Amino acid sequence: MGCKEMTVVDLASRRPLTSLPLDAYVPGVAHAVSADWGPSIAALAAQIGQGSGADLQVTVADEWARYWIFIVPEGVSRLEELQALAATRFEALFGVSMQGWCMLADWRATGAILVCALPEKLVNALQAAGLKGWRVRSIQPSAVRLLGAFARQIPDECWVAVYGRHGVLLARVAEGEVVHVRRHPLSKVVDVERLEDLLEAEILRLGGEAPPVLCVLGIEPPLEPDSKLAGMRLLMLQQNEEAGRTVRSEAGTLALQGVRG
Structure with missing residues (x-):
């Protein structure tokens, strides 16, 4: 579920099954907590038919x-x-x-x-998909999905930048735990200079020295894998995960996050 559309993707073939614009199906979508998400989920279900026991993994944009x-x-x-x-x-x-x-x-x-x-009405509407023959296995926002999927590759001491189309989430990992997190909403994909400014501000806020590594995850980070940022070496954990993907919408890309191989 992206910021502007919802897309259902067959994870086995990595092909989109259907996509719907949020503003056409979610009255008051700008106010996520009070919005009625039910019609959008019902419309998706109608387009793809009964789940017949198929698993449903839901990834929600961090916005x-x-x-x-x-x-x-x-x-x-x-x-x-x-x-x-x-x-x-x-x-x-x-x-x-x-x-x-x-x-x-x-x-x-x-x-x-x-x-x-997450908005309770959104979670309830997604869980209700189970009544239509789907098995709702998990509902997670994008950053949580990615941090879990790449947990074994994230160093015990690092910063993590999780990119989205409309913002970046910065997290500090210390002794293997996320100890600080802040999401910065942005009107466009953040450039290198802006990301470095945000990182330096967060490092100052926490105090102490920056760790040697910055892990980068998420949608289309405009960074060179072998470069450094705020004095930290970049670790692009998804650089080999995008090959062969045919989905280009934000929601479709979110659906494939953390799907390996």
């Missing part, structure tokens, strides 16, 4: 998501407490109520947790 880091306090281990504290953190960071949002995270009792939130 629809909110990201933050939650540090687990000592003595807190119950899931309900963790989620309540993470929701409080969300409200402090973004200045809006958690109501209408659905939190997704790998909850655990210690350390830093990367938490994301």
Whole structure:
């Protein structure tokens, strides 16, 4: 699901099955939390027919998501407490109520947790696809999908830049954990100079020295694999993953993210 369209892709053949514009099927799409996502999912289902038990993996553009880091306090281990504290953190960071949002995270009792939130109405509409014969295996925003797919190749100490058509997410990985995250919405794909400025600002915000590696993931990063940025060597983890792909739309590209081979 991109910012402007939804596309269903057969992951086995990597061919798009159908695509629909969001503004034609999602009333009030600009206001993601209150928008009615149901008609768009129903229209997609009508075009591709019954799932007959087929798996459905949903990747959502990061524009629809909110990201933050939650540090687990000592003595807190119950899931309900963790989620309540993470929701409080969300409200402090973004200045809006958690109501209408659905939190997704790998909850655990210690350390830093990367938490994301998607509009609850969107998640509910996607989960309802299971009623139409599909098995909804996962619903994840783009950055979470990519960080998971390439987790074994991401160094324990690095920065990660996850590109989208409408922004870039910067994450600091320390001792194998994501300890800082910030998404920068942009009107166009960020150029090298702008990315370097954003990185240097985040490094200053955190303090300390930059790690030796910057991992780059996502859609069409305009970078040379052997270059350096903010003093860090670039590691282009997807540079060999794009060959043979026939999908060019944002939503179609998102659908194939993390699909290896």
